[in-house]
Amino acid sequence: MNSRREKEIKKEAKAILNKFAKALEQVKESPEFFVERKEDKRKEQQGSKPSSEFQKIFFENAPSTKKQCIQAEKGKWKQYGTLIEEDLKKWQEN
Numbered sequence: 720m721n722s723r724r725e726k727e728i729k730k731e732a733k734a735i736l737n738k739f740a741k742a743l744e745q746v747k748e749s750p751e752f753f754v755e756r757k758e759d760k761r762k763e764q765q766g767s768k769p770s771s772e773f774q775k776i777f778f779e780n781a782p783s784t785k786k787q788c789i790q791a792e793k794g795k796w797k798q799y800g801t802l803i804e805e806d807l808k809k810w811q812e813n
Contacts, residue, residue: 769777783790 778784778787778789781789
């Protein structure tokens with residue numbers, strides 16, 4: 720991708736985000752929101768065996784696997800939690 724096209728894409732993306740942000744400003748906040756349900760858990764059922772194609776795609780998308788398991792790094796998710804907390808604080812201040 721050339722530099723000119725990359726700049727165009729960034730400009731378009733920024734315009735889309737700004738338009739979305741303006742639309743969000745128009746949304747009225749509800750002071751309270753909650754849902755009451757009679758049951759809050761799914762009923763246990765017998766699952767079906769996934770297809771081999773599903774397993775293939777599932778494991779190809781995983782960042783790291785070992786045999787028939789996905790290896791996840793717990794620490795990688797911490798950075799996202801920190802960013803969300805910072806955004807929430809900024810939102811609450813405004």
